[in-house]
Amino acid sequence: MTQQSKYKMIYLDNAASTPTDSRVVEAMLPYFNTIYGNPSAIHPMGCHSSDALENARRQVAALINCHPEDIIFTSGGTEADNLALLGLTAASVTKGNHIITSQIEHHAILETCHHLEKKGIQITYLPVDRHGMVAPEAVRDAIRPDTVLVSVMAANNVIGTIQPITEIGAVCREKGVFFHTDAVQLVGHLPVDVEKSQIDLLSLSAHKFNGPKGVGALFARREVPLSPIIFGGGQEEALRSGTENVPGIVGLGMAAEIAGSEITSESARIHDLSLKLINGILNGIPGVRLNGHPENRLPNNINVSIPGIEGEYLTRELGKRGVCVSTGSACSSGTHEAPYVLLATGLERDLANCSIRLSLGKMSDEDSVRQTINILSDVCSRIRAQSVI
Numbered sequence: 001m002t003q004q005s006k007y008k009m010i011y012l013d014n015a016a017s018t019p020t021d022s023r024v025v026e027a028m029l030p031y032f033n034t035i036y037g038n039p040s041a042i043h044p045m046g047c048h049s050s051d052a053l054e055n056a057r058r059q060v061a062a063l064i065n066c067h068p069e070d071i072i073f074t075s076g077g078t079e080a081d082n083l084a085l086l087g088l089t090a091a092s093v094t095k096g097n098h099i100i101t102s103q104i105e106h107h108a109i110l111e112t113c114h115h116l117e118k119k120g121i122q123i124t125y126l127p128v129d130r131h132g133m134v135a136p137e138a139v140r141d142a143i144r145p146d147t148v149l150v151s152v153m154a155a156n157n158v159i160g161t162i163q164p165i166t167e168i169g170a171v172c173r174e175k176g177v178f179f180h181t182d183a184v185q186l187v188g189h190l191p192v193d194v195e196k197s198q199i200d201l202l203s204l205s206a207h208k209f210n211g212p213k214g215v216g217a218l219f220a221r222r223e224v225p226l227s228p229i230i231f232g233g234g235q236e237e238a239l240r241s242g243t244e245n246v247p248g249i250v251g252l253g254m255a256a257e258i259a260g261s262e263i264t265s266e267s268a269r270i271h272d273l274s275l276k277l278i279n280g281i282l283n284g285i286p287g288v289r290l291n292g293h294p295e296n297r298l299p300n301n302i303n304v305s306i307p308g309i310e311g312e313y314l315t316r317e318l319g320k321r322g323v324c325v326s327t328g329s330a331c332s333s334g335t336h337e338a339p340y341v342l343l344a345t346g347l348e349r350d351l352a353n354c355s356i357r358l359s360l361g362k363m364s365d366e367d368s369v370r371q372t373i374n375i376l377s378d379v380c381s382r383i384r385a386q387s388v389i
């Protein structure tokens with residue numbers, strides 16, 4: 001028996017991953033052992049699988065308002081980001097070798113950029129303001145004749161700040177530069193329209209909006225030059241070879257359809273709960289600071305610094321009381337580096353190290369919010385009392 005088991009679990013790490021919706025699981029199940037044909041096969045079992053893929057393509061396309069044929073299924077957000085950056089630069093060698101991104105992107109973008117730098121691609125990492133916002137004017141000023149791509153995330157995974165992607169999209173279109181956005185944290189939580197925001201490429205991931213893990217997609221307009229990064233049987237218009245993860249893709253499609261139909265009510269509900277949680281934390285724990293943008297933030301993401309209480313220690317203590325939160329992004333928790341996103345907003349290292357992220361989701365309710373406020377206040381006052389002794 002684990003220490004947590006005597007408490008009811010309160011899961012507040014939905015920015016790292018969400019539970020798969022039971023309707024999604026139900027939609028996926030037949031594709032494991034009833035409709036199991038390879039979608040490339042031309043017999044009826046294969047055709048059933050390929051029909052399911054095309055249905056999922058339409059469901060995903062409807063969520064972001066694009067043509068279904070512009071959706072490339074991938075193994076998740078990381079692969080979609082890699083395909084966007086590596087694929088576009090490889091296909092644009094004659095046009096230029098400069099990319100613009102921001103200092104607060106997810107590792108899936110930053111590490112790909114570091115790899116590209118070693119190959120001779122020049123990267124401009126734009127700074128952000130104290131709320132974590134990239135200025136569209138800074139994007140305009142950074143565009144050069146050899147710029148082939150601007151990649152700025154739609155919403156940040158650590159602090160939840162939503163970027164002005166429509167304004168950045170307009171700058172890119174005016175300057176004739178392709179615009180990619182890593183929308184992994186935004187898709188399924190807030191509406192996104194690739195036409196309205198003039199987005200040329202967009203990454204999304206199923207497990208961030210109640211779909212299964214290990215499946216995602218890259219939206220890429222037909223006119224965007226893209227080379228594959230995985231070679232083989234030529235699936236996904238030869239842009240992503242490998243037998244498609246049919247159950248996963250069906251799950252992604254269903255998650256997209258559900259998110260699309262519930263997005264207005266669910267985002268309002270989560271926003272309301274978040275405000276209660278933020279107010280409860282700010283009023284209940286002396287000295288707390290809310291990180292990120294005060295208004296332009298994801299409804300489900302709360303990042304706070306609690307002076308004098310190290311984030312990782314607090315995360316472990318909360319875990320003992322059954323409350324699951326995180327110290328930074330899921331991929332970097334477990335390491336001891338201060339969250340680079342918070343440092344980029346100008347937050348002092350001490351306060352950056354004293355931060356935790358609470359991210360709400362479908363299972364969050366008034367009761368879990370109330371309990372979290374009580375447990376967090378209690379744990380913080382105990383830690384502070386111990387450190388005074």
Ligand SMILES: Cc1ncc(COP(=O)(O)O)c(C=O)c1O
Pocket residue numbers: 015016075076077078079081106108153155156157182184185205206214215216329330331
């Ligand atoms: C902003 C952002 N981009 C990309 C990823 C990677 O997505 P995946 O886990 O599907 O590879 C994540 C996951 O945390 C993310 O938050």
